[in-house]
Amino acid sequence: MKKGKKYNAGLALIEKAKLYDANEAVDLVCKTATAKFDETIELHVRLGVDSRHADQQVRGAIVLPHGTGKTVRTLVFAKGEHAKAAEEAGADYVGAEDLVAKITGENWFEFDVVIATPDMMGVIGRLGKVLGPKGLMPNPKAGTVTMDVARAVKEAKAGKIEYRLDKTNIIHCPIGKASFGPEKLGENFTTLINAIIKARPASLKGQYIKSCVVASTMGPGVKINYAKLV
Numbered sequence: 001m002k003k004g005k006k007y008n009a010g011l012a013l014i015e016k017a018k019l020y021d022a023n024e025a026v027d028l029v030c031k032t033a034t035a036k037f038d039e040t041i042e043l044h045v046r047l048g049v050d051s052r053h054a055d056q057q058v059r060g061a062i063v064l065p066h067g068t069g070k071t072v073r074t075l076v077f078a079k080g081e082h083a084k085a086a087e088e089a090g091a092d093y094v095g096a097e098d099l100v101a102k103i104t105g106e107n108w109f110e111f112d113v114v115i116a117t118p119d120m121m122g123v124i125g126r127l128g129k130v131l132g133p134k135g136l137m138p139n140p141k142a143g144t145v146t147m148d149v150a151r152a153v154k155e156a157k158a159g160k161i162e163y164r165l166d167k168t169n170i171i172h173c174p175i176g177k178a179s180f181g182p183e184k185l186g187e188n189f190t191t192l193i194n195a196i197i198k199a200r201p202a203s204l205k206g207q208y209i210k211s212c213v214v215a216s217t218m219g220p221g222v223k224i225n226y227a228k229l230v
Helices: 005-011 022-032 080-088 097-106 118-131 149-158 178-198
Strands: 040-047 059-063 074-077 093-095 113-116 160-164 170-177 209-216
Touching: 022 040, 022 178, 022 209, 040 178, 059 178, 074 118, 074 149, 080 093, 080 149, 093 097, 097 118, 113 118, 113 149, 149 160, 160 170, 160 178, 170 178, 178 209
Parallel strands: 074 093, 074 113
Antiparallel strands: 040 170, 040 209, 059 160
């Protein structure tokens, strides 16, 4: 597949076989982000686990110190005082059975994060088939099934992200926008990679991190020296 001039110009800045220090990689990826829009910078980490085994799942959530640069729309399933707390915390949508009907009946997905109190999981259980594939189903490990919905809403708005393995044992996560600059992106990177390292399954034998790459939306990937991360 033929690449554009800007992509090739960015590629020329990177030594293909080199594994860069994290700070150097983040600095480079900012230089390659030359699109006309504010590109998202993403971290891609391939792990030496087998996600088919329950005891080798790697999943969690972390609040990035500088957020993601994205406006997060929150939907909260709650009733009574919890619904009121969610509204006061700035949730974009709050409801119960009415929201289930809107999602199933109107194919409505104008939200980025779904939060629920534990007692509402039975109500939204039938949404599993539509929310699950989109990675939107509330989960206790991600902190999105909680009685403290106000805190969950505030954290989501502040830049909380969920990291989880895909089917090929790779974690893909945004660490901010190119406009953040190397320093803020570096701090976000460190926070996320430390969380992933801490989440290493106790049952895993052998190498945990197999590869680590940062890339902008339109630019080439920059390989990081993962041996220095653990």
